[in-house]
Amino acid sequence: MKLIDLTRKQTGLKNYGIAKWLREQGIPITVQAIDAYEKPAAKSMRLDILVGLEELNCKAHGLAHSTFWRWVRDDAKRRAAAKD
Numbered sequence: 771m772k773l774i775d776l777t778r779k780q781t782g783l784k785n786y787g788i789a790k791w792l793r794e795q796g797i798p799i800t801v802q803a804i805d806a807y808e809k810p811a812a813k814s815m816r817l818d819i820l821v822g823l824e825e826l827n828c829k830a831h832g833l834a835h836s837t838f839w840r841w842v843r844d845d846a847k848r849r850a851a852a853k854d
Contacts, residue, residue, distance in 0.1 A: 771807045771815065772845050777823055781831050788826065797822045813849070 777788060785804040792799050797818050807815060820842070827833040 771812050772848070773815075773823060773841055774804060774808050776841050777827055780827050780833055788823075791826055791830070792819065792822045795822055795825065 774785070774788070778784065781788070783791065785808075786801050789799050789801045789804050799819060799822075803819075806812060807819075824835070824838050827838050828835050
């Protein structure tokens with residue numbers, strides 16, 4: 771998922787930092803799970819992680835919510851197009 775890469779660029783955090791921030795918010799996740807979301811085989815994301823990434827990008831780092839959800843939509847469109 772491109773969402774993790776975009777989150778790294780927006781926040782300046784590496785996967786370890788993203789996982790740590792999510793865990794601090796009460797969202798159980800490992801660094802390996804963050805890594806797995808970046809693989810082409812990743813087809814879905816837990817809702818609590820998606821919402822946590824929204825909070826990390828928007829509340830903690832000032833990204834507009836509309837931009838975050840555009841990232842999500844663009845990612846979904848890319849994956850749908852790749853299936854065809």
